[in-house]
Amino acid sequence: MSTPFNxxxxxxxxxxxxxxxxxxxxxxxxxxxxxxxxxxxxxLSEQHGFTEGVIQKVYGQLENYAEAMDIIEMMQDDAEExxxxxxxxxxxxxxxxxxxxxxxxxxxxxxxxxx
Numbered sequence: 861m862s863t864p865f866n867x868x869x870x871x872x873x874x875x876x877x878x879x880x881x882x883x884x885x886x887x888x889x890x891x892x893x894x895x896x897x898x899x900x901x902x903x904l905s906e907q908h909g910f911t912e913g914v915i916q917k918v919y920g921q922l923e924n925y926a927e928a929m930d931i932i933e934m935m936q937d938d939a940e941e942x943x944x945x946x947x948x949x950x951x952x953x954x955x956x957x958x959x960x961x962x963x964x965x966x967x968x969x970x971x972x973x974x975x
């Protein structure tokens with residue numbers, strides 16, 4: 861009995877998608893597209909620091925994946941810039957508090973010798 865597996869030899873090489881020699885059945889295309897989409901959302905979430913839900917919402921509001929990538933990259937840049945701004949403000953506030961502690965609320969501290 862002849863089967864498609866009779867001439868099969870185990871390939872120990874890479875199993876990356878470029879090396880796959882299989883035709884995806886038409887009924888399975890939607891399933892594999894979904895799996896690829898889910899994997900892409902997960903990867904974008906991990907790479908850019910947003911939840912998968914946020915990534916999906918951005919994608920859903922746009923026309924294609926490239927637009928979504930542009931927006932997500934801009935969001936990451938804006939988030940990082942905002943974080944830097946807030947961190948600097950807080951450090952600036954810490955410096956002001958340290959200065960107030962050094963000078964006292966009513967001006968510089970007078971030494972005992974100055975009186």
